[in-house]
Amino acid sequence: MANKKLSKWTTGALTATLAAAIAVPSASANVALPGAQFTPVQLHAAATKNVVYYKAGDASIPANLDWTTATDIPFLPGAVTGDVTAAFKDKDNVYWIGTKTGLQRVDFTESDARDIVQYFAGPRYLYGGDDNVLALASDGDGGVWAKTASGVTHITMPKMTLLARTSVYEKLVKAVNDRRGMASGASFAFSDGANSSVDYSSATGTFTGSPATSDNDGLWTTMYAMGEIFRYRTLKDEAGANPTTQQQADIAAAKADALRASKAVLLLDYVSGRGNGFPARSYMLTSEGSAQTTDGTDYGFQSQNGLWFHTIVGDNAVNPNAIVPSMQQAGKTPIGYGLVRVTKDAESKKGDTLFPSGGSDVMNYNGFGLSQESIDALNAARPDGQKLGIDIKTSVAKNVYQVLPVITAKTNNANAAEDKTTTASNKPLFQLTVPVYEKIPKFFNDLFPASAIGSDGYIDQNQIVYKADTSSDEVDGHYALFFTAYQYLCDDTSDPELAEFKRLTAEATDRMTNLILKDDHYYIEDATGKSTQWSRWLSKYFNDSLNVMEKQALWTQRIGVDANGDDALSYGYEDGPLNALEIMSMLKTAITVTAEAYPQDQAKFKAAYDLVYDGDYSKEEPFVNGKGYINMALDYQARRLVRQANNAYNINGNNPVTYEKPGYTGDREDDSNINGTLHGDWTQYINYSDEELGWFPVYELILQETDPVRKAQIVAAYDQWYANEKREENPFYTFLYQMAHPEDTTVDLASAVRFLYRMPLYRIELAAQYDRQDVLYIEPGDRDKLKQTNYALAPDERKIVKNNSNPFAQFDGPYTANPNFDYNHGSMDTSAVFTLPYWMGRYFGIIKEAQ
Incomplete structure (x- = not known):
């Protein structure tokens, strides 16, 4: 990619020399979990x-x-x-x-x-x-x-301690995965002029990375940053008041890595310049290959998909549109605007209906269609013949028209489609804009190359292309970062950089929380005047038509249909338990992080948080956002079973599944949830991405909630998730479960530590062999449609994946031997799945490193 900043790392031999170079602390756990009765696992050097x-x-x-x-x-x-x-x-x-x-x-x-x-x-x-x-x-x-x-x-x-492995992982992240502080999977090149063979641990080998934008940059970087924060606090607390010279160096390095990654996440809350707490998914510089358009202008087609906006500021930045009402800020004058890029998503992402109670109103659609209020405001400044929704609109369903962020002559009054023909001389009929109200704080300048800093000393926003339509995944990660950084990184406010980071973290937290609670809508509002597609925490989204379903006879068999037998599940029905935990953690974290800087918002945040424990949640109009959400969080397994039963009902000709379908083999895609439904096995309808996301709010809540009754409810909600996670033997989940149950002496910490011992040192995405005789295979999961092993293989014997993938799934089919296999190039994932649980486990006294 053009102008990509590349990083390099020259590898060293993986011997005792590496382990000896790392100062091993003599102290034990930093923090004893209140009520802890378990024995920490003593680590040892293990084969790698x-x-x-x-x-x-x-x-x-x-x-x-x-x-x-x-x-x-x-x-x-x-x-x-x-x-x-x-x-x-x-x-x-x-x-x-x-x-x-x-x-x-x-x-x-x-x-x-x-x-x-x-x-x-x-x-x-x-x-x-x-x-x-x-x-x-x-x-x-x-x-x-x-x-x-x-x-x-x-x-x-060779035998290595887990601590020695973290040193290798840290260097690989810097060499391959780091993109201006963000860390996600990336392409790599490996070169070693001294050897014809390929040895990633060669003392003369060099890794070079080509990281690019990721759909969830903030979430993946949060995971890495949290690990680095706990690394910093573990090393600092264990060193005590009189650290050695080596310990001081290790602490300083950990602090620098933690702050860089944390700043990269926090930047996403400022990079749009909207000034209202909107978190971007990701951003690019205009010099990056993925930000290029077919004709080099904002009117040409950009192949990097999504809802991207190019920021345009300066004296000549004249917004071609009126400002969408929800984007207006009283008393502020825009300094520029963001113009949506022409992409497939911006032209065609119509989505699905959200609520069974239905209607063709654009607010009832899970797509990019603008709100009616936004359309009306934009039309006030548009001449006759160019009115949105009248003259310019896109058909997204029978007799349903929407105004999508980009409408071209080709897509006007026709079905939403991808149009790559747009250019500066063939501009779209409509391109959405959003106002820019503020510059990006200079605090983030050090994340950028000098070429991206303007003559005024600020980041040149004209070089920024950022991704909107931010999901709850991202927001989930941001709040976990807000809490972790505020609580464990910002421990020395005499440090000017940490003090400024703490100030901006509190500001970003306050802004985003107010954006979510604005007008009691419980969502992240985007430039469309609507919520983004997935960042919704409103009660109706989870529970619309519940009162209808519960009156039907089929509800006793967990089938949610209306009187006509049609699926009556709300689009967000199964998201309810996860999103309930998310909004709870966001409010709790906001209370903690903004208490000092924004005391005026404490009452509002506390009232919203208290509401989640107040009775049951709404099941019909008028829906009360937030009310009784703890009970929705406790519905996790029940809602999985209902959604699975509904799918099976549809597969089975709208008949309840009370018997095994004739001819069912257990591996047919269209039958993949029949058996799970028959036996009430909700684990075959697991969304493993949701499992990963559910970790973050539980982590925040159990560390902040002190009321014993409320905390017990939170723990009970997580216990439902862990019922499946236990068999994954993943320290990411096991250590959190131990933190939630410090009194439990039976948690299988040994298997979680084995996961760390068996993690490949190089998380290169190579195909794995699943055709083996030591496993049995069970039917495909309902969601991924992949054959599954009957137990979780060790990480070094399966495909490299993040925690958001099914660890039992056979991802790779038959592959062909390749005598010209290219080991010098490939894709490498980050090490956060290792470093986050490792350092968190060290900090909370779950594991103890070898002495």
Whole structure:
């Protein structure tokens, strides 16, 4: 991509030298959780898989390797070893077994029975994904050389502490994933002029990243930032009042990394210049390749999809439209405007109806259509023949027309569509604008290159293209960052930078919370005058027509239909329990973070928060936003079952599922929820993205709520989520569950720590092999339609994913061996799934690092 700022990291050997370079604190946990009765897990150095890749014919493959094709395995009968191609026992009595479908390591001395047999297959372990092992050779030091027709790999298993791994992860984030402080998955290039083989741990190797905009930059960066904040506080608190020189350096480095990432998230609340707390999804500079348009102007088509606005400020910035009423700010004069970019979404994202109570009003649609109030205000300044909704409109359904953010001659009065023909000489008939009221604070200047700083010393907003239509995912992450940074990072206000960060965090929190509560609408308002598509916390969105469904006989079978048998579930019905926790945490965090700087808003925020515990939630008009939401949070499993039963009802010809469908095999996509419904198994209707999102509000609430009755309700709500999360063995969820239940001595912390031990050191997105004999497969999940393993494979034996993906799903189908596999280029995810639970676990005394 043009003008992409690239970062580099020269790797070092993964040996004891790296571990020794890190100051290991002698203190134990920083914070004992109130009422804690569990015993922290004492960590130790554990094996970490490292692989060196040699293409077939590489002259650097050692010539003196003692290859074997012997197949004798004394502990297995010959009848089950027909696919074995090579096997040997090394000096440590570990068996290495090559087969036609991969490589296995068998060590009967492993302390965890699940680690006795470890599986190596796919391009992560065998060259180019050629799983047919032809021969093996011992390296004499606990590792193995594996030969296939495509190449050779040398697999070693050096022992490292988890602390030493975090050092590697930190460097990789800086080299590959960091985009002006934001951290998400990115493309990488690896080069090593000193070696023909590819060894990511080579002392002479270099990683170079090409990070680009992500749909949820704020959420992914929040996860990374939170880990860095807990890293900072853990190191600082454990060092005590008299840190050593090395400890001071480690603390300073952690603080710098935490502040950079936290600033990058906070910037998203200012980058639009709207001045009302609106959080952007992401932003680009106009110099980035993804921000380019087909003709180089704002009228050409931008291929990076979404609802993007280009900021235009300065003396010549004349807004071509009137200001949408909801975007007007009393007493303020705009300094410019944001013009929506021509993208597929802006032209065609009509969405679906939100409420069963229905109607064709634009406010009833989950799309980008403008509100009627906005249309009326814009029309007041438009001449006859160019009136929106009359002369210029887009058909989005039968007899339903909307005014989308971009309407072209091609899409005018026709179905919404993608039109790439727009140019400066062929402008759209309509392009939405939004006012810009303020400059981006200079506090964020250090995140930008010098070329993006204007002559007035501020960031040049004319170089900003930001993404709107911000989802609840982003807002969820922002509030978790607000709380974590305010509580654990801003501990030294004598530091001018931290003091300013604390001030802006309080301001952003106050602004966004007021934006959500504005006019009691409980949503994030966008330039359309409507809510964004997903950031809704209003009661009607979750509960419209509930009173209708509950009167029907089928409701007793968890089927939500009206008297005609039509689906009567509100669009946001299943989002209710998650979004209830979200708005609760937002209000609680706002109370904490704004108390000092904005005392005038405390009563409003507290009243809204108290309301969530006041009785039951609304099920019919007039809906009361916020009221009784804690009870909606407690409906998590019940609502999953209802939504699943409704889907099965539709599949089954509008008949309740009371029997197994004839011919049902368990792996047909259109039947994927029949069996789950029949047996009341809500875990087959899991939205794993929602699981990840649900973590953040629970984390905020259990650390802030002190009322024992309220806290018990919050914990009870999370217990429903953890009923599925427990089998994932993920420390992200397990450590939070322990924090919610500090008195519980039976939490499976060992499995969560094993997850960390088994995390690949390089989170490169390589295909994994799921065609193995040690798992059973269950029917596809209702949402992802992918066959699932009956237990969660270790992270180093499955596809690299974030926590928002199904850890049981078989993501990769059959792949073909590739003797020309490119190990020098690929995609690498961030390490936040490791570093956040690791440092949080350290800080709250759940785990203790090796001494």
